[in-house]
Amino acid sequence: MTRSVVRFLLGEEVCTLTDIDPTATLLDWLRATRRSLGTKEGCAEGDCGACTVVVGTPMDGTMRYACIDSCIRFLPTLDGCQVLTVEHLAREDGTLHPVQQALMDCHGSQCGFCTPGFVMALFALWLNAAQPDRGAIEAALQGNLCRCTGYAPILAAAERMYALGDRDADRWRTGGVATAARLAAFQDGETIALQHGGRRFFAPADAEALAAILLTHPDATIAAGATDVGLWVTKAMRVLDPLVYIGRIAALRTIAETAEQLELGALVSYTEAWPAFARLHPELGRLLRRIGGAQVRNAGTIGGNIANGSPIGDTPPPLIALGAEIVLRKGDTRRTLALEDFFIAYGRQDRAPGEFLECLRIPRLPPDALFAVYKVSKRRDEDISALCGAFRIDRDADGRITQARVAFGGMAATPKRAPACETELTGAMWTQATTERAAAALDADFAPLSDWRASAAYRSQAARGLLMRFYLETAGGESLAHLDDARSAAHA
Ligand SMILES: Cc1cc2nc3c(=O)[nH]c(=O)nc-3n(C[C@H](O)[C@H](O)[C@H](O)COP(=O)(O)OP(=O)(O)OC[C@H]3O[C@@H](n4cnc5c(N)ncnc54)[C@H](O)[C@@H]3O)c2cc1C
Ligand code: FES
Ligand code: FES
Incomplete structure (x- = not known):
């Protein structure tokens, strides 16, 4: 069964859309079609947060709200959701929402482009967290960039807003059960199938329908959170046909x-x-705290981070070091693959036409195993890795290394293990001398490139340094993670 209608709530209003462009963005629809101009466009690539809106999805009989970047969210993917924009916050009598009032009181309304986005990021925080500490507030604002004045008044507003209203009486919180019930009526289990301008869009409601669609359209583009795919449209101007959105499939969203x-x-x-x-x-x-901003982390999936095959995706190195496996499915046939074997060459993964990534399995570490992952980027927040190193060491009762798994991103055309380094480590004692030999062996494992993120020489030296840091931190030395926190405080 299919339908060609997309239904969602904009605030309290039911929107029923037909004949929509599959890759029209929510932002363009809000501004150009609805003339709802509070939500702004800055970068159109998920970086600046000017376009932030809050999207609610029914979960366990009530609503779960999260902020996202509307500039890279395709309109038809909102089926079954509720969209809240900055226009939905103030009361009809003009009384400002505590988030807005706090920004005014603290002089946090600095420019017209960014302020609606800051309001909505803080509104999402307000809905989800009762007493956020400074770290949680900073994490909530990572995806909103200000290039004019600075963050101090905005951070002050984030702390003040809780004194200006009763969260538990907020109409978007008290109305959660009723809204979820309204949206439940939209959930009919049918596949959404759209055609517009000769382009096709499918949004199956379950994994069986997805498998069948991909058998019929083996070269379709899959979109999950679309934090990569969205940019193929808004920045690379690619035409995606057919596009298969998988975000409605609850069975692919489980954690066991x-x-x-x-x-x-x-x-x-x-x-x-x-x-x-x-x-x-x-x-x-x-590490997740260093990936994107809240908007990207709310939409972006670990599966998408793996499936895009990027050499600088942040989760593959630690997942490879942990020994993760992935399950790929085509029709009713499944196969399991060690994650490192998925990455064949730059832009090429071991995924057959019609196949999709179904799940990821991460083994638990033995109790005395050592594990760490380090991301090196120019900025702490919302920046892509120059390199990312992940290390796992298993030892026997005498302290001898029985297994070493070392993986890097940003050092080769794919996320990749370091066999020469691992050979130096395996069978040796976990000592500084061993680490120095293993670090030197990294030069045999990788010949990195120079690009705008880092030179080849920097990458090689930093990779050796990360292994040494891992040794120093795990051999009884002090963890250097506090350096990130110190930097965070300095930025505030
Ligand atoms: C502002 C911004 C900041 C970012 N910061 C980071 C960062 O710090 N670190 C980082 O690693 N990445 C970062 N990213 C990239 C992106 O967010 C991640 O790669 C994300 O995990 C992609 O997940 P997604 O669900 O959005 O994937 P999508 O964009 O939907 O898809 C990505 C790719 O995976 C494929 N795909 C998705 N799901 C499946 C599936 N189940 N089966 C088969 N193929 C599938 C798609 O076809 C596409 O090729 C950032 C992106 C933005 C816009
Ligand atoms: S416009 Fe910059 S994140 Fe959307
Ligand atoms: S608030 Fe817009 S640039 Fe600072």
Whole structure:
């Protein structure tokens, strides 16, 4: 069963759309079609946050709200959701929402381009967190860039807003159950199938329908969070036909923990994965804080980060070091692959036409294993890696290394293990001398490129330095993670 109608709520209003361009963005629709001009366009690539809106999805009988970048969100992917823009915050009598009032009081309304985005990022924080500390506030604002005045008044507003209203009485919180019930009526299990200007769009409601669509259209472009795919349209002007959006498939969004492993469906977003990562692998949790901003982490999926095959994607190196496997599905046939084997060459992955990534399995570490991941980028926040190094060491009772898994991003055409380095480590004691030999061996593993993010020489030296840092931190030395926090405080 298919339908060609897309239904969602804009605030409280039901929007029923037909004949829409599959890759029209929510931002363009809001501004050009609805003439709802509060939401602004800055970069059109998910970087600046000017276009931030809050999207609600029904979850366990109520609503879960998250901020996203409307400039890279395709309009038909909002089916079954609620969209809140800056126009929905003030009361009809003109009373400002506590978020808006706090920004006014603290002189945080600095320019007309960014302020609506800051309002909506703070509104998402208000909806989701009762008592955020300074770190949580900073994390909530990572995806909103100001190039004029600075962040101090905005951070002050984030702290003040809680004194200006009762969160529990906020109409978007109290109305969650009723809104979820309204949206439940839109969930009919049908595949959305659109055609517009000769281009096709499919949004299956379950994995079986997805598998069938991909068998019929094996070369279709898959979109999950579209934090990469969105830019192919807004920046690269690519025509995507057909486009298959997988974000409606609940079965791909599951998180399952057993004694042996953590299994994540391909659609699990960074935000959704964060609690499990932070608990099971705190280093991995810390890395997520360095990926994009809140808007990107709410939309972007770990599956998309793997499937795009980028040499500088941040999750493949640590997942390879942890020994993760992926499950690929075509029709009813599944195969399991060690993650490192998925990356064949630049722009080429071991994914057959019609196949899709179904889930990811991350084994638990033995209790005495050592693991760390480090991202090196020019800016701490919202920047792409120059390189990312991940290290795992298993040892026997005598302290001898029984298994070493070392993986880097940004050092080769794909995320890649370091066999020469691993050979130096395996069988040796975890000492400074061993680490120095293993670090030198990295030169045999990688011949990195120079680009605008870093020179080849810098990358090689930094890679050696990261391995040494791993040794120093795990051999009883002090963790240097506090350096990130110190930098964070300095930036505030
Ligand atoms: C402002 C900004 C900041 C960013 N910062 C970072 C960063 O710090 N670190 C980082 O690593 N990345 C970063 N990214 C890149 C991006 O957010 C990630 O790669 C993200 O994980 C992609 O996930 P997605 O769900 O949005 O994928 P999409 O854009 O939907 O898809 C990405 C690719 O994966 C394919 N795909 C997706 N799901 C599947 C599936 N289940 N099966 C088969 N193929 C699939 C798509 O066809 C496409 O080729 C950033 C992006 C933006 C816009
Ligand atoms: S316009 Fe800059 S993030 Fe959307
Ligand atoms: S608030 Fe817009 S540039 Fe500073």
